Amino acid sequence: MNRPPVNSLNTEHLEQLHRALVRLENEKCRGMILSSSSPTVFSAGLDIREMYKPELEKARKFWRTLQDMWLKLYSTPYPTVAAIHGHAPAGGCLLALSCEYRVIVPNVKIGLNETQLGIVAPQWFQDCMRNVIGERQAEKALIAGHMFNTEQALQVGLVDEVAADKAACIARAEAFLASQANLPLLARKTVKLGFRNSTLSRLMTGREADTKIFIEYIFQPKVQKGIELYLQSLSKKSG
Numbered sequence: 428m429n430r431p432p433v434n435s436l437n438t439e440h441l442e443q444l445h446r447a448l449v450r451l452e453n454e455k456c457r458g459m460i461l462s463s464s465s466p467t468v469f470s471a472g473l474d475i476r477e478m479y480k481p482e483l484e485k486a487r488k489f490w491r492t493l494q495d496m497w498l499k500l501y502s503t504p505y506p507t508v509a510a511i512h513g514h515a516p517a518g519g520c521l522l523a524l525s526c527e528y529r530v531i532v533p534n535v536k537i538g539l540n541e542t543q544l545g546i547v548a549p550q551w552f553q554d555c556m557r558n559v560i561g562e563r564q565a566e567k568a569l570i571a572g573h574m575f576n577t578e579q580a581l582q583v584g585l586v587d588e589v590a591a592d593k594a595a596c597i598a599r600a601e602a603f604l605a606s607q608a609n610l611p612l613l614a615r616k617t618v619k620l621g622f623r624n625s626t627l628s629r630l631m632t633g634r635e636a637d638t639k640i641f642i643e644y645i646f647q648p649k650v651q652k653g654i655e656l657y658l659q660s661l662s663k664k665s666g
């Protein structure tokens with residue numbers, strides 16, 4: 428990902444990611460490392476500006492593009508690793524959770540923090556967390572909107588490994604891909620999809636309902652007010 432300063436996910440960036448995933452699949456890619464050009468941020472999650480006073484059709488397109496990208500990422504036939512050498516809140520955490528393996532560096536915060544922002548992580552975000560860390564830990568983390576530090580993320584199983592820095596993180600991600608390289612492709616892909624199918628189907632069969640929930644939620648005046656205040660707090664911080 429290379430969308431400075433924080434790889435926030437707007438419609439255009441989501442489309443780029445989606446196109447890249449389609450291309451990798453068409454080219455029979457043998458593995459992907461999802462990484463960031465930023466030295467300190469993996470992805471800041473959804474671009475909050477896409478949800479602030481949007482036009483209805485633009486908001487719908489934004490959400491459908493996010494759904495398209497995630498459906499592709501979660502179901503890739505090739506192995507995927509997230510090299511998390513920077514913070515990964517909310518949608519950034521979703522990207523990492525959607526890969527098959529996660530390597531993180533020290534001093535990083537990762538989690539589905541939506542509750543803390545006064546919004547609700549969509550059901551499929553929650554499913555991804557549950558699938559990785561289990562029901563009990565996911566429920567606790569999501570209710571609190573908890574951001575895990577590196578040690579906590581390792582302990583709870585949100586990530587698989589800690590590496591010292593970006594170079595080591597990429598090297599460990601490559602080692603994971605190498606460990607998968609000799610597995611029969613069809614068997615590997617079938618098992619992966621078997622595990623992920625119910626989560627994928629839940630969104631695929633309820634896409635329109637999911638979009639409607641998103642639209643109705645973000646168009647509420649009190650939610651818009653919350654987004655406005657949050658945007659102000661973010662830009663004050665950097666100002």
Ligand SMILES: CCCCCCCC/C=C\C=C\CC(=O)SCCNC(=O)CCNC(=O)[C@H](O)C(C)(C)COP(=O)(O)OP(=O)(O)OC[C@H]1O[C@@H](n2cnc3c(N)ncnc32)[C@H](O)[C@@H]1OP(=O)(O)O
Nearest residue numbers: 435471472473474475476514516517518547644661662665
């Ligand atoms: C009943 C059922 C209802 C279901 C309803 C479903 C509704 C679901 C709706 C939404 C779901 C949303 C999921 C999300 O992903 S929301 C996004 C959450 N993300 C965050 O909270 C992260 C916010 N950012 C940060 O914490 C930091 O920026 C960090 C990533 C840690 C990086 O810190 P730092 O390096 O110090 O950078 P700055 O904070 O100074 O930021 C630099 C500039 O980038 C802007 N920024 C940051 N994050 C975002 C973002 N997510 N979107 C847009 N812009 C962002 C920030 O304002 C700075 O901009 P500027 O320099 O112009 O001031």
